[in-house]
Amino acid sequence: MKQKRGENRGIEEIFNSFVKQSIFKNKMILQSSYTPETIPHREKQVSQVASIIAPSLRLEKPSNLFIYGLTGTGKTLVVQYVKNQLMKKSQELNITLLIPYINCKLKKVADTEYRILAEILNKLGEKVPSTGLPTDALYRRFVNLIDSKKQILIVIFDEIDQAVKRIGDEFLYNFTRINTELNKAQIAIIGISNDLKFIDTLDPRVRSSLGEEEILFSPYNALQLQEILKKRSNEAFKTGVVSEGVIEKCAALAAREHGDARRALDLLRIAGELVERDTKDKITLDYVDKAKERIETDKLLMAVETQPKQFQLTFLAIIRLLKKMKRENNEDKIFTGDIFNLYSELCRKTKTEILTQRRVSDIIAEFDMLGLINATVISKGRYGRTREIRIDLPEQLVEKMDSLLLNSLGL
DNA sequence: CGAGATTCATGTGAAGTATACCTTTAGGCTTAA
DNA sequence: AAGCCTAAAGGTATACTTCACATGAATCTCGTA
Numbered sequence: 280m281k282q283k284r285g286e287n288r289g290i291e292e293i294f295n296s297f298v299k300q301s302i303f304k305n306k307m308i309l310q311s312s313y314t315p316e317t318i319p320h321r322e323k324q325v326s327q328v329a330s331i332i333a334p335s336l337r338l339e340k341p342s343n344l345f346i347y348g349l350t351g352t353g354k355t356l357v358v359q360y361v362k363n364q365l366m367k368k369s370q371e372l373n374i375t376l377l378i379p380y381i382n383c384k385l386k387k388v389a390d391t392e393y394r395i396l397a398e399i400l401n402k403l404g405e406k407v408p409s410t411g412l413p414t415d416a417l418y419r420r421f422v423n424l425i426d427s428k429k430q431i432l433i434v435i436f437d438e439i440d441q442a443v444k445r446i447g448d449e450f451l452y453n454f455t456r457i458n459t460e461l462n463k464a465q466i467a468i469i470g471i472s473n474d475l476k477f478i479d480t481l482d483p484r485v486r487s488s489l490g491e492e493e494i495l496f497s498p499y500n501a502l503q504l505q506e507i508l509k510k511r512s513n514e515a516f517k518t519g520v521v522s523e524g525v526i527e528k529c530a531a532l533a534a535r536e537h538g539d540a541r542r543a544l545d546l547l548r549i550a551g552e553l554v555e556r557d558t559k560d561k562i563t564l565d566y567v568d569k570a571k572e573r574i575e576t577d578k579l580l581m582a583v584e585t586q587p588k589q590f591q592l593t594f595l596a597i598i599r600l601l602k603k604m605k606r607e608n609n610e611d612k613i614f615t616g617d618i619f620n621l622y623s624e625l626c627r628k629t630k631t632e633i634l635t636q637r638r639v640s641d642i643i644a645e646f647d648m649l650g651l652i653n654a655t656v657i658s659k660g661r662y663g664r665t666r667e668i669r670i671d672l673p674e675q676l677v678e679k680m681d682s683l684l685l686n687s688l689g690l
Numbered sequence: 691c692g693a694g695a696t697t698c699a700t701g702t703g704a705a706g707t708a709t710a711c712c713t714t715t716a717g718g719c720t721t722a723a
Numbered sequence: 724a725a726g727c728c729t730a731a732a733g734g735t736a737t738a739c740t741t742c743a744c745a746t747g748a749a750t751c752t753c754g755t756a
Binding site: 408410412416614615616636637640641644656658659660661662663664665666 | 696697698699700701702710711712713
């Protein structure tokens with residue numbers, strides 16, 4: 280009874296602290312999805328993008344646009360911003376303009392041509408089944424939908440390199456070709472890529488049509504990041520919350536990571552959240568450090584947590600085996616065969632069906648793509664050929680992943 | 691001793707299978723006239 | 724008779740399996756110096 284009351288009071292306290300003394304004025308502003316009214320240090324790019332897609336306001340097909348630059352350099356932000364402005368203008372002028380935004384990073388949304396197309400159709404308000412239709416039937420539906428009247432469609436593919444890496448550039452080619460089947464409507468494509476070399480890997484046909492216009496976003500430097508952060512933090516936090524040097528530190532940390540503004544904003548926001556949780560009222564420098572750690576950990580934990588069961592089992596097998604190798608042979612690399620054995624054992628324990636080694640091999644390759652592990656195909660000469668796998672993550676994090684997996688797999 | 695053959699463990703591609711889900715179609719039932 | 728529902732038929736995407744062949748350097752073999 281006593282215990283219970285104590286707990287209640289604790290909860291009460293937590294709630295109160297959140298209600299009473301939030302250090303945030305408007306947390307939204309620090310979210311990376313937030314589009315501010317002005318985008319500092321990107322004025323040039325904004326006007327470039329705007330002038331490229333402006334012809335759509337005269338119902339002319341704008342050039343296809345390819346935008347590239349490292350993460351957090353404002354590519355998505357600029358495009359979204361221009362998109363919003365354009366939509367506003369088009370409403371004024373009473374022009375139908377459709378600008379679906381597709382994020383190719385999300386695996387469930389866009390790892391096949393079919394899903395990408397389905398996603399676009401969904402964005403346009405057309406209901407499509409998640410499976411069961413031939414892909415070209417979707418194309419037909421798409422064409423019918425679009426071509427019903429004179430209008431311009433600008434499809435934005437964010438992180439387009441991810442999609443192409445998975446399924447090849449065929450679909451882009453198909454997409455650029457749709458225009459020839461359209462009578463009234465026209466389609467333009469905006470591709471956004473984090474990978475600077477991406478365009479070189481494309482099929483020449485696709486490259487020339489996608490890259491009618493190209494814009495490069497170069498990284499922010501620390502000073503620019505500071506300005507961005509200052510501006511947003513003024514609106515996001517109550518006055519006096521952010522201590523001296525915090526912004527500078529966030530900016531510096533992010534600048535080190537190739538000037539990633541998103542990273543900088545996340546740092547500031549998470550730092551704020553951590554402060555709030557501790558019921559303090561000032562963001563100090565050490566909270567920035569905590570935030571940094573937190574972000575890195577969370578991202579990877581989330582990646583592991585959202586994997587399907589078989590993937591998790593495979594990953595657990597990898598972790599376990601690496602730990603064992605470290606203990607027993609002081610090695611930090613393992614091979615596919617051993618992983619598969621341990622994986623099979625884990626499957627038996629959890630009464631899960633065992634996938635073939637062929638499949639597990641593919642799963643391992645996917646983990647490599649995700650950056651959770653480091654896998655290289657090597658030949659061990661007389662002793663065959665295999666993937667050499669290691670993990671380059673802090674031990675503490677691996678430990679956390681381990682317990683997370685144990686939990687979710689019910690072991 | 692060195693060039694070429696051998697070998698191993700698994701990478702990798704192609705084709706096939708199971709499952710889940712979709713559309714179409716036709717028959718049967720209900721309903722309203 | 725028209726409208727609606729349901730089940731069967733026919734079809735697809737996706738995740739996975741099966742089969743078969745490809746790889747590539749350590750190791751072996753064997754002819755030659």
